[in-house]
Amino acid sequence: xxxxxxxxxxxxSQWYIDLVRKAGLADYSAVKGCMVIKPYGFGIWExxxxxxxxxxxxxxxxxxxFPLFIPKSFLSKEAAHIEGFAKECAVVTHYRLKNADDGSGxxxxxxxxxxxxxxxxxxxxxxxxxxxxxWIQSYRDLPLLINQWANVVRWEMRxxxxxxxxxxxxxxxxxxxATREEAIEETRRMxxxxxxxxxxxxxxxxxxxxxxANERFAGAVDTYCIEALMQDGKALQAGTSHFLGQNFAKxxxxxxxxxxxxxxxxxxxxxxxxxxxxxxxxMAHSDDDGLIVPPRLATTQVVIVPIPKPSExxxxxxxxxxxxxxxxxxxxxxxxxxxxxxxYKFAEYEKLGIPVRIGLGARDLANGVVEVAxxxxxxxxSIALEGLGDAIAALLDNIHQTMYQRALTYRDEHTxxxxxxxxxxxxxxxxxxxxxxxxDGTSETEDRIKDLSKATxxxxxxxxxxxxGRCILTGNPSTQRVLFAxxx
Amino acid sequence: xxxxxxxxxxxxSQWYIDLVRKAGLADYSAVKGCMVIKPYGFGIWExxxxxxxxxxxxxxxxxxxFPLFIPKSFLSKEAAHIEGFAKECAVVTHYRLKNADDGSGxxxxxxxxxxxxxxxxxxxxxxxxxxxxxWIQSYRDLPLLINQWANVVRWEMRxxxxxxxxxxxxxxxxxxxATREEAIEETRRMxxxxxxxxxxxxxxxxxxxxxxANERFAGAVDTYCIEALMQDGKALQAGTSHFLGQNFAKxxxxxxxxxxxxxxxxxxxxxxxxxxxxxxxxMAHSDDDGLIVPPRLATTQVVIVPIPKPSExxxxxxxxxxxxxxxxxxxxxxxxxxxxxxxYKFAEYEKLGIPVRIGLGARDLANGVVEVAxxxxxxxxSIALEGLGDAIAALLDNIHQTMYQRALTYRDEHTxxxxxxxxxxxxxxxxxxxxxxxxDGTSETEDRIKDLSKATxxxxxxxxxxxxGRCILTGNPSTQRVLFAxxx
Numbered sequence: 001x002x003x004x005x006x007x008x009x010x011x012x013s014q015w016y017i018d019l020v021r022k023a024g025l026a027d028y029s030a031v032k033g034c035m036v037i038k039p040y041g042f043g044i045w046e047x048x049x050x051x052x053x054x055x056x057x058x059x060x061x062x063x064x065x066f067p068l069f070i071p072k073s074f075l076s077k078e079a080a081h082i083e084g085f086a087k088e089c090a091v092v093t094h095y096r097l098k099n100a101d102d103g104s105g106x107x108x109x110x111x112x113x114x115x116x117x118x119x120x121x122x123x124x125x126x127x128x129x130x131x132x133x134x135w136i137q138s139y140r141d142l143p144l145l146i147n148q149w150a151n152v153v154r155w156e157m158r159x160x161x162x163x164x165x166x167x168x169x170x171x172x173x174x175x176x177x178a179t180r181e182e183a184i185e186e187t188r189r190m191x192x193x194x195x196x197x198x199x200x201x202x203x204x205x206x207x208x209x210x211x212x213a214n215e216r217f218a219g220a221v222d223t224y225c226i227e228a229l230m231q232d233g234k235a236l237q238a239g240t241s242h243f244l245g246q247n248f249a250k251x252x253x254x255x256x257x258x259x260x261x262x263x264x265x266x267x268x269x270x271x272x273x274x275x276x277x278x279x280x281x282x283m284a285h286s287d288d289d290g291l292i293v294p295p296r297l298a299t300t301q302v303v304i305v306p307i308p309k310p311s312e313x314x315x316x317x318x319x320x321x322x323x324x325x326x327x328x329x330x331x332x333x334x335x336x337x338x339x340x341x342x343x344y345k346f347a348e349y350e351k352l353g354i355p356v357r358i359g360l361g362a363r364d365l366a367n368g369v370v371e372v373a374x375x376x377x378x379x380x381x382s383i384a385l386e387g388l389g390d391a392i393a394a395l396l397d398n399i400h401q402t403m404y405q406r407a408l409t410y411r412d413e414h415t416x417x418x419x420x421x422x423x424x425x426x427x428x429x430x431x432x433x434x435x436x437x438x439x440d441g442t443s444e445t446e447d448r449i450k451d452l453s454k455a456t457x458x459x460x461x462x463x464x465x466x467x468x469g470r471c472i473l474t475g476n477p478s479t480q481r482v483l484f485a486x487x488x
Numbered sequence: 489x490x491x492x493x494x495x496x497x498x499x500x501s502q503w504y505i506d507l508v509r510k511a512g513l514a515d516y517s518a519v520k521g522c523m524v525i526k527p528y529g530f531g532i533w534e535x536x537x538x539x540x541x542x543x544x545x546x547x548x549x550x551x552x553x554f555p556l557f558i559p560k561s562f563l564s565k566e567a568a569h570i571e572g573f574a575k576e577c578a579v580v581t582h583y584r585l586k587n588a589d590d591g592s593g594x595x596x597x598x599x600x601x602x603x604x605x606x607x608x609x610x611x612x613x614x615x616x617x618x619x620x621x622x623w624i625q626s627y628r629d630l631p632l633l634i635n636q637w638a639n640v641v642r643w644e645m646r647x648x649x650x651x652x653x654x655x656x657x658x659x660x661x662x663x664x665x666a667t668r669e670e671a672i673e674e675t676r677r678m679x680x681x682x683x684x685x686x687x688x689x690x691x692x693x694x695x696x697x698x699x700x701a702n703e704r705f706a707g708a709v710d711t712y713c714i715e716a717l718m719q720d721g722k723a724l725q726a727g728t729s730h731f732l733g734q735n736f737a738k739x740x741x742x743x744x745x746x747x748x749x750x751x752x753x754x755x756x757x758x759x760x761x762x763x764x765x766x767x768x769x770x771m772a773h774s775d776d777d778g779l780i781v782p783p784r785l786a787t788t789q790v791v792i793v794p795i796p797k798p799s800e801x802x803x804x805x806x807x808x809x810x811x812x813x814x815x816x817x818x819x820x821x822x823x824x825x826x827x828x829x830x831x832y833k834f835a836e837y838e839k840l841g842i843p844v845r846i847g848l849g850a851r852d853l854a855n856g857v858v859e860v861a862x863x864x865x866x867x868x869x870s871i872a873l874e875g876l877g878d879a880i881a882a883l884l885d886n887i888h889q890t891m892y893q894r895a896l897t898y899r900d901e902h903t904x905x906x907x908x909x910x911x912x913x914x915x916x917x918x919x920x921x922x923x924x925x926x927x928d929g930t931s932e933t934e935d936r937i938k939d940l941s942k943a944t945x946x947x948x949x950x951x952x953x954x955x956x957g958r959c960i961l962t963g964n965p966s967t968q969r970v971l972f973a974x975x976x
Contacts, residue, residue, distance in 0.1 A: 072593075151639065
């Protein structure tokens with residue numbers, strides 16, 4: 001157990017922060033609410049970004065870039081958008097500094113006040129739909145399938161690295177369609193892309209569902225989401241995909257002439273995931289010794305450590321093994337440090353969550369084997385040098401599956417059906433996790449449940465079976481269970 | 489000649505703007521000073537970014553991400569930095585909006601005023617060196633070789649797409665070293681990376697040099713640059729690499745313990761290129777019919793156009809050819825539009841600057857050939873289907889070389905040695921380009937020359953020969969020629 005990292009059993013929140021900082025993922029910055037993403041964390045984020053970007057392009061999307069700033073008046077154009085959103089924003093009021101008269105530094109130049117304040121984008125629907133008005137005239141201009149990778153700012157008083165920061169990095173897809181059906185299809189397609197990414201790359205099982213009206217994105221007709229469960233029994237929303245109807249088209253007057261030469265408002269979707277996924281990745285898989293990075297996102301998948309330390313002979317073997325692994329597309333690092341003990345290095349690589357460690361010792365090599373340690377289960381085994389590349393490739397796949405299965409088992413064990421308020425509260429206060437319960441379908445009841453329990457409806461799962469029941473709070477009739485949880 | 493695009497001879501500035509907008513690279517936005525980078529333009533920028541990113545990683549750098557905001561007080565810590573820089577900035581003063589009392593929309597909440605204003609980063613030396621203080625303790629922590637891809641904001645009243653916008657995208661490398669020599673070596677290494685990128689990918693010949701004190705980055709000891717010449721005879725600074733000495737380490741108190749256990753200030757470099765390169769790419773190569781995109785950065789390198797329109801048979805052949813080209817790593821698009829005439833399509837692809845167009849006609853195919861048109865010279869030729877992949881790969885290389893050579897020839901023809909003030913002015917007012925002339929080495933003279941001629945010293949070329957002469961303005965003795973030009 002790493003001495004730098006608080007054990008989960010002692011303080012889960014502190015464990016998370018220790019891990020993020022000590023493993024070199026991110027850190028606080030001098031700017032309240034903003035984080036620094038450190039090189040190791042940024043490398044994992046780059047792998048997430050590049051994978052998602054490829055998946056977006058394979059589904060026909062292209063990237064573009066829209067302004068960081070949004071004129072204040074734009075935010076009020078879509079009524080629900082401004083009501084439900086975007087009040088806690090960074091506001092730019094001036095565009096120049098000048099030297100202080102007393103020589104003490106610089107001050108804001110009062111003569112350089114903007115006529116209209118600019119808001120640092122908290123999300124880009126408004127500026128993008130204002131632009132789409134010029135880009136869309138005819139059905140021939142549709143669909144428009146655009147994504148943007150960008151930084152956004154939503155002011156936050158309490159910071160939690162990756163999970164809640166004033167500035168974060170994300171992608172936001174903004175698509176425009178000729179029909180309602182096509183836009184809904186796109187909304188669902190991107191939800192599927194997110195779910196596939198979470199499961200196939202992050203080894204993170206997710207539940208696909210739709211949000212209730214209370215939890216819907218401000219300005220959306222429907223918000224779809226993927227919800228994941230963390231090791232402390234709290235849920236985390238890992239991605240959202242919104243069907244926006246014609247709301248933004250109407251707010252920004254974006255119409256198109258149809259094949260039949262009528263004029264109609266354009267249908268819209270938007271969808272996004274953010275650096276928050278880094279928090280999900282850490283909290284879903286790691287342990288008291290450090291990170292456990294899913295192999296397909298690991299910047300280094302295999303580290304080769306000569307034991308007791310690098311020698312000419314061991315380095316030659318290491319290079320040969322590395323070349324074989326790289327030829328199979330595996331990302332390999334050779335440890336060349338000759339200062340620290342092997343035990344210290346092993347602990348460091350465990351802290352970083354490198355999926356596979358290969359120990360190279362002279363005696364093992366004489367027997368034609370190497371010692372292979374997997375990070376997820378900490379099991380060690382001797383593997384023959386002959387065919388090592390294929391064995392390691394298979395092991396990396398096995399680690400992915402094992403991590404996914406472990407998270408799925410945890411989630412299954414922490415998804416509880418309850419039928420009474422007392423059971424509802426005792427599960428939430430006890431083992432936590434998802435609670436599947438009946439709810440009468442009203443926003444008022446949902447609000448009361450949230451006030452009483454701090455749990456929210458995470459989603460109504462897709463393809464949810466209908467089932468007669470009674471609301472756990474009001475006893476009113478209900479036709480389906482929904483998923484509650486306390487959440488990040 | 490495209491009717492949408494103003495000819496260069498008529499109005500070079502308008503030609504540039506027409507091209508950028510009509511070819512779908514970028515456009516103005518609703519936010520004064522900010523541009524929208526459109527999908528086609530962003531695709532080319534992605535190729536630039538990915539190529540540079542690979543080159544940075546091959547030279548040992550890693551990416552990270554630092555906050556968008558900089559506390560106002562940070563800017564004044566390095567005296568030259570604030571004096572020479574960073575006055576025209578976007579200033580965040582508030583962090584919340586609220587509903588207007590009269591229901592007219594939203595207003596800035598006066599209660600949510602920041603204690604200290606935040607500046608939207610115009611460049612990140614200050615926030616990064618403030619962070620490095622925590623990251624660097626010992627010589628073992630050095631060198632620190634970090635790059636960031638980010639958006640930055642420098643307020644500009646007059647906007648020119650890509651060339652001068654309030655917000656732009658760039659990368660900024662920020663490295664920390666134990667010795668002066670090592671930092672200078674890094675500064676020069678990254679200048680070489682930029683020059684290689686410009687020449688090998690943008691097909692853009694550049695002159696490597698060092699800036700005079702007047703033109704140096706605020707806070708730098710030395711600023712190195714690459715300078716390119718545009719088709720209108722104006723110079724464009726395409727990248728800079730700064731040796732920062734210990735200036736920022738001293739301003740932010742970043743010290744390290746040496747091997748000998750003494751405490752020293754860290755040595756620094758920073759270096760950057762931006763979306764301005766998109767402007768250079770357009771202006772260096774394009775013509776009155778549209779863009780000419782260098783093949784190695786083109787999002788589509790080859791477009792296959794069935795003539796007169798797609799048929800089942802032609803599409804089958806197109807797919808076969810595309811597969812062969814793709815197997816050689818060539819980016820290919822097949823035109824599937826069956827509405828427009830071939831002539832219209834040809835003009836469109838010329839406007840977009842696709843390097844190679846393959847026309848597929850039934851008669852040519854019967855003869856075992858296709859018609860291949862290259863964008864740079866507009867030459868057409870018949871090329872045999874047999875071995876077409878290799879022929880096209882070679883053609884793309886040839887186009888790159890031809891574009892580079894054409895730009896180099898232009899530059900050579902527009903680099904003039906002059907020895908008198910009259911000749912200096914007549915070259916500047918006449919054919920333009922670089923003017924190689926003697927200068928007495930003083931900032932005062934440089935300022936006067938700039939005032940009188942609107943030309944600046946672009947750089948003192950690296951490995952500049954020494955040569956006795958007389959300053960073109962003052963007649964004072966000079967030991968070397970420097971390169972003047974009017975510039976973007």
